[in-house]
Amino acid sequence: MFDYRKAAYAQEILKKKIKLQPFKGSINLVAGCDLTFLNPFKTPTEGIAAFVILKYPELEVVERVYATGKITIPYVPGFLAFREIPLLIRAFRMIKKKPDVIIVDGHGIVHPRGLGIAAHLGVVLNVPTVGCAKKPLYGRFNMPGKQKGNYSYIFDKYTNEKLGVVLRTKDNVKPVFVSPGNLTDIETAGNLVFSTVTSYRLPEPTRLAHNFLREIRKKFL
DNA sequence: GCGACAG
C-alpha cells in the first residue's frame, strides 16, 4: 500500500527546496514529458514515460526518448508525482541533449501543499520546470477572456499569494493552468508556455510528447 | 456536511 501521510510529509519537506526565481541564462532547448498506461484504469499496470526535446524558439524536434516500467502507485489527486515520477526519471536519464527547461503535464506550485508534479520533478532533478495542466486542482481564479493570449492569475485561497496563471492558448477553447515548478517564476512559466503554443490548445513540447507516446503505445499492444 | 478533485 501507499502511505499518503508520509507522502504528504515528504511533499512538505521537498517544497522547501523549491527555488522560485526568474529563469537564469537563455533557453535553447525545451522539453515536454508525458506518460501513458497500458491500462489506465487498473493499478498496477505497465507505464511508458517520454520526453521530447525541441530547439527553442524554433520548436524543431531534436530528440525523443522513452522508458517503460511497472506502475504500482494509484492515482490520487494531490499525489500524482509519486505515481509518475519514477518512470519520468528513468526516461530523463536517457536524454543525450539535456533541456534547459521542462514543461510538465500537470501543476507546479498550484497544489494543496505547494508541490505539484512539475515542482516535485524540478526539485528532484534540480532542473528548471514549468507546470501546464489541463484542469484546475487548487487555488482561486477568474476565467480569462475568450481570446488567445488572455489570462488571469491563480491565487492561494488562504494566503492570497499569487501562484500561477490561467492561460487561454486558443480562441474559444478551454484554458490551461500554468505555474512554475522549480528554478522559474510565474512570468517565466507563462511566457514559456505561450511562446511554445502554435495553433493547438497545448504547448508543442507537451503535445508532441503525448503524440509520441500514442505512437509508442501501439507497439506494446 | 458538501463539493471539488492534476494524470
Add this chain to the structure above:
DNA sequence: ATCTTGTCGC
C-alpha cells in the same frame, strides 16, 4: 489517464 466515432462551431 485510453480508444473511436460522430457532430457542431469557428
